[in-house]
Amino acid sequence: MNTEFIHALRDLEREKGLKMAVLLEAIEAALVSAYKKNFGSAQNVRVHIEPETGEIRVFAQKKVVERVGDPRTEIALSEARSLNSTYEIGDIVEKEITPKEFGRIAAQTAKQVVIQRIREAERNLIYEEFIAHENDIITGIVRRHEGKNWIIDLGRVEAIMTPTEQIPTESYSPGERIKVYVVEVKKTTKGPQVLVSRTHPGLLKRLFELEVPEIHDGIVEIKGVAREAGVRSKIAVHSREERVDPVGACVGPKGVRVQAVVNELRGEKIDIIKWSDDPAVFVANSLSPARVLDVEVDYENKIGKVIVPDNQLSLAIGKEGQNARLAAKLTGWKIDIKSESEAGDWEPWDEDLDAEV
Incomplete structure (x- = not known):
């Protein structure tokens, strides 16, 4: 290993964001394994790379003990003090044992470690890039x-x-x-x-956020989305400013905004509903395009009894119950629908509920 390699590591630090100290530490750890593998050593060793010159040195490490049990990893206190009088029990004595032919092995090992770390860094960068797109749209x-x-x-x-x-x-x-x-x-x-x-309700929500400036600016808020992907969806919107019609803002001039979303979803029908904090009004609105005559609400059980004109019953329920199903999903209320002529068959609400309504 030489100064050119050190310069290359510094370039990686600038270009890839890989800290040189971390790279050197990883290379040193790999070189310990490489040394033991190639030289059959059972002793403890430490590898040090000089960060300025790239010089590699291998040190055998022995622990200072009173009585030696394993001479490969331990050294007697008396012998240690013959090297340096300051050694105490538990200290580590190091002796350089760098093999002459270790340079070639070191270079190959260092190359492998650097390549691995570069790949890991790139994977992390890609992860950080895409985790920022979680719950968002991307092309x-x-x-x-x-x-x-x-x-x-x-x-x-x-x-x-x-x-x-x-x-x-x-x-x-x-x-x-x-x-x-x-x-x-x-x-x-x-x-x-x-x-x-392509089926997630969040896709529909984000498409409207991209198409409608009032939503992007926070004037109009999406309160809920109910979707049967590819067929039909309902979206509830609310305006924070009285002068702004939330439904009109989402539809856009000549329907251009909602049509852009429909085109992206390849013809999926979209009902834009005006949200209300009054459950009866919200339930009635959610059944659009059907016209609702009356809604009675059971707050305790979150049930809305809806009356529609006789000629609107099939529209309110929708094909295979789809309109009513989406309305229930959007509002979070169970919705019972009957025509005006059938409404008389319903049992009256409990008096306490009538009073609460």
């Missing part, structure tokens, strides 16, 4: 199909999109650019493992 390129998983190229790492995170109605083609939601970033020995999704 990737579809690369290949592995079993039921799709591999998405995110630049410095390939992400995995499992079947549950794929929209059933979508098909993907290698080379296609798509937006995905980063669900989780795991640190592994082979580098970061990134899991992405």
Whole structure:
């Protein structure tokens, strides 16, 4: 090892952020193992690398004891004091034993350690880069199909999109650019493992945050998202300023904002709902596009009894109950829906609940 190697380590410190002292410590530890392996030594040794010149020195270490049990690792107090009168029991005596041919072994070992540390540093940098994108949107390129998983190229790492995170109605083609939601970033020995999704409600939320300036500026707030990916979604929004219509802001001029989100999700229908802290109003709004005549709420059981016009019943329930199901998911309330003509069949609310409402 020579000064050129030391200069190379200093360059790595600047370029890769690898501290030279840490690198030297790791190389020294590796050289201890290399020495014992190549020279069959059972004694304790210490390796020191001079940080200015790169000179390597190997020292045998022996513990000072009263009576020697193992001469390979111990030295008698009397013998130690013949070397230096200040030695006491428990001290470590060192003697240089650097082999002449150790330079070649040291150079190869140091190279291996540095390469390993560079790889570890790069893996850590990539992990730090992508952990910052967790719960966020990122654009990737579809690369290949592995079993039921799709591999998405995110630049410095390939992400995995499992079947549950794929929209059933979508098909993907290698080379296609798509937006995905980063669900989780795991640190592994082979580098970061990134899991992405096209079905996560967070994807819809982040798309609106990117498209609607009022959301980005904090004027309009997304209160909730309910999604059946690829088919239909509902999003509840609230404005912190009375003069701003939250639904209108999300729809945008001539529907351009919501259409951009729909296009990204390849035609997924999106209902934008005005949030309310009044459960009856919120439940009624959540059943959009159906028109609601009345809502009675059971606060204790979080149930809303909804009455709609006869010709709105199928719209309120939706195909296979989808509209009502999404409304319930969005509001967190169980929703019972009946037409105006059927409403008389309902039993009246408990008097205490009537009073509370």
